[in-house]
Amino acid sequence: MDRVTDYETGIDAIAEYLPERVATLGELDAAGLLGGSAAVLASFGFEGVHLAGEESNVDMAIAAAGKLFAENEIDRDEIGVVLYATALTSSSTMWNAGSASAMNGAPESVLELSEVSDLFRYPASRLQAELQLRNAAVIGVNQLGCASIFAALRLARAMIVAEDDLKSVLCVSADKFPPSHKRDLIYNVVSDGACAALVRRGAARNRIVECTHVTKGALWDSGSLENEILAAYFPTAKALIERTLDKAGLTIDDIALVIPHNVSLRSWQILGRLIGCPLERIFTENISRVGHTVASDNLLNLRRATESGRIKRGDHLLLFTFGYGLNWACMILEH
Amino acid sequence: MSVKSSSVLLTGATGAVGSELLRRLAARKETTVNALVRRGSTRQPDIAGILRDLEPVARVVVLEGELRDGPTLGLAEADLNALARETTHIVHCGGSTSFTLPLSEARALNVCGTRAILDFARRCDNLQCVALFSTVYVSGKRSGGFSEDDFGDAGMGFVNSYEQSKAEMEEIVRNAMHDLPVLLLRLSTVAGDSNTGMVRGFNAIHHAIRLVYNGLAPMIPGDPDECVDIVSSDFVADAALHLIDHGDTGVFHLASGAESSSSLADLIGATVDSLVRFRPAWRKRAIEKPLIVDLDTYDLFVRSVEEAGNEVMRDATRSISTFAYQLAHPKLFDTARTRAALDGSRIAPGRALEFYPRVVKYCLDSSWGTRPC
Missing domain, CATH: 3.40.47.10 (Thiolase/Chalcone synthase)
Structure with missing residues (x-):
């Protein structure tokens, strides 16, 4: 049996958000944010990373998606689904985005949330509201680490292929690393940032x-x-x-x-x-x-x-x- | 050695090959085996252990000595003279097979030790054979064919101190061939017993199996189609004794050769298949087969691991690197002279892929020699 495929589904637009603040390896090292050698990380190709300040993970997601709409002529009503992809477990919450616990000092991880209600405050819903995507149902995609956005893109295509009335899916990814934790993970240096992509039936590219x-x-x-x-x-x-x-x-x-x-x-x-x-x-x-x-x-x-x-x-x-x-x-x- | 009243001086009797020879010699009538072990070592109980399930027919004597003492072998003058008078055969398996010794130490054990044995051999009036064990990897970084008439690395260099020290050993052995009945036996990689898989001396190939088992061997250098030469310990022991018994002299390759070798890809495949077969739960770990990569890629990986400083990965990579660079210099060991000498004896290297799974199983069952099985 032939696979059901819409060969026109693609990534029609992309936008990103990177915090303005940039820290070099030396600055990270001086701030105690490197577990390994800055020299080794430099030899592995790294110079510096972007560090989020006041902005939360969801702020970054909204900024990336907002930029996507600002730069492209997109009818917001055509978006039927938002796939909000996160790598860090903490990114699936709004742990430093105005939550009750955050107001008492931003916790370092979701596990440090002090109120159960915080666990039900979802970034995807807030993004949908902020961007006025009234026809979009929101779905979180997580537990895949850095591969989460790939899963979102894959699901977006599959949903568009499967559902005749679904034209566009907004895929968003945003992760903010716990501020005081070491930024090097298995010899890579982690930056804060977010991206948004529009997966669309009849895409002009990608x-x-x-x-x-x-x-x-x-x-x-x-x-x-x-x-x-x-x-x-x-x-x-x-x-x-x-x-x-x-x-x-x-x-x-x-x-x-x-x-x-x-x-x-x-x-x-x-x-x-x-x-x-x-x-x-x-x-x-x-x-x-x-x-x-x-x-x-x-x-x-x-x-x-x-x-x-x-x-x-x-x-x-x-x-x-x-x-x-x-x-x-x-x-x-x-x- | 079929000559009656043989007296064999055996060194390295507790090693992978020496222990196999000891068991076979101990089963011979009218034979004395003088097993030279390092003074002060704990080797004597090992010899009892090697013979535990046998009822030795031969007279087995453990002599405590020291090859690094030179021609005296670390023995008292009277004992040395008596040994020289009695000895009809010398089987020298002693030395180091470590790939990681500093060259000076490897030389002290493999070159100086052999020189001491040859000097002692010259004192033996009744000597019929001095059998010396070397390695086919005296060929170093040569590629292509390596015959039983070839010597050394042809200027290509060596992968480790073991190869180099053995090549230097062969230089003095070549000179001794003029005045002594020298049988130089170059061994391939000895994996284990072809019937039981039992390993008496764990070496690089067994460590490599362990690294694959632990999921710490992502890549090795080489060509998937190149021949990997491994032999069983029983073939090596049987072939060596056959050649000694028949008074053969010269250089012989106790290797699998083109006929019985497997490809590198097949050997890695057999490793993974065996781990799955004998430890079904291992499949759950979803460990991939090690990649076979070109030398430049492997070097880049090794350099990265060294720079990263992860101790476990670094040790694993170093362990593989002590021998894996040999795989980047594929070669085929010619065994024509050995095959001719063994013709009609029914002694032949089995096909590597037929007995190798049993070796993997033994490694697993014994937890690489750390528990009885």
Whole structure:
């Protein structure tokens, strides 16, 4: 049986929000926000990250989505679903967005919330209200770490394909790292940020050709299984990318540009070699400047790559990310 | 050794190969086995353990000595003279098989120890054979064919101190071939017993299996189609004794050769398949097969792990690197002379993939030698 597919569903618009404040590795180190060596992180390709100040995770999500509407002619009423994707568990709450506990001093994580009612204050609903998306039902997508936005995009396409009256889905991702915690995670430096993408039937660009996602639940415990996670990363990444290309009937040589997540440049040098893609065809410019914005990297990079003129219509793009949980996700777009 | 009243000086009797030889020699009539163990070591109980399930027919004597003392072997003059008068065969398995020793230490054990044995051999009036164990990896970073007439690394360098010290050992052995009945046996990687999988000496291949089991081996350098040469310990022991018995001299490769080797990809596949087969719960961990990558990629990965400073990953990578770089220099060990010498004996290296799963099982069952099984 043929797969039911709408070949015109794609990512029609992208916007991002990055906090103005930028901290270099040296500044992070001086502030006690690095667990590892700044020199090693620099050798892995990082220079600095964006740090949220007063703005909350939901503030950043609203800012990114607001920018999306400001820059594009979008009928807000056409949006039938908001998929609000978060990597950090705390990002699924409004823990420092005017909640009762936040007013008593912003907690460091959802676990520190003092009132049960805080656990039912959802960023997705607030975003829907703030942006006046009156026809949009909201759905949270989480528990996939940095791969959460990929899951949102995949679900968006699937919903549009499945539901005749659904034309557009707004996918949003926003994560704000606990301010006083170390910013380096398994040799990557975490930045605060948000992104928004409009997945639309009849999109003019970025047709979603293929989405794949693998979860290795055995490696769910990121704290105690870090070594196993590190060791699993490359073999699984290579296997998934090759499977995705195969499903799309493409080879790596058909990919004009790889749109990465902003983990270490070194890891992309290695993965590029493993999949047979030279570093010149991987959009790594944002790794040093932006750092790893948890789940927003790929969309942010896709926008920057588009603006840079490195992509032309019809190009095949390969997006790849990796998230705790443990998840690997890959997507192929036709620009 | 079929000659009656053989007296064998055996070194390294507690090692992976030496212990197999000891068990076979101990089963021979009218044979004396003088097992030289390092003075002050705890090796003597090991020898009893090796022979535990046997009723030795031969006379087995444990001598405490020290190869690093030179030609005296660390023995008293009277004992040394008596040993020299009695010895008809020397089987020298002693030395170090560690890949990580500093070169000076590896030399002291493998080169100086062999020099001491050869000097002692020259004092033995009744000597019929001095069998010396080396490794096919004296070929170092050579690629391609390596025959039983070839020596050394041809200037290509070595992967570890073990290879280099053994190559240097062979230099002095070559000179000794002019005046002594030298049988130089170059071993491939000894995996374990082909029937039971039992491993008497855990080496790099077993450590690699453990790293795969623990999910800490993401990649190794090499070519998926290249031959990986591993042999069983029983083949090595049987073949060595056959050659000694028949008075063969010269260089012999106790290796699987082209006929019995497996490809690197198949060996890794067999490792994973065996782990799943013998530990079904292991599948739950969803560990991927190690990738086989080119040397530059592997180097980049190793460098990254070293820079990152994660101790567990660094130790795992270093452990693999002590031998894995050998895989980046694929070679085929010619065994023509050995095959000719063993012709008609029914002694042959089994196909690696047939016995290797049993070795993996033994590693699992014994928890890599830490518990009895």
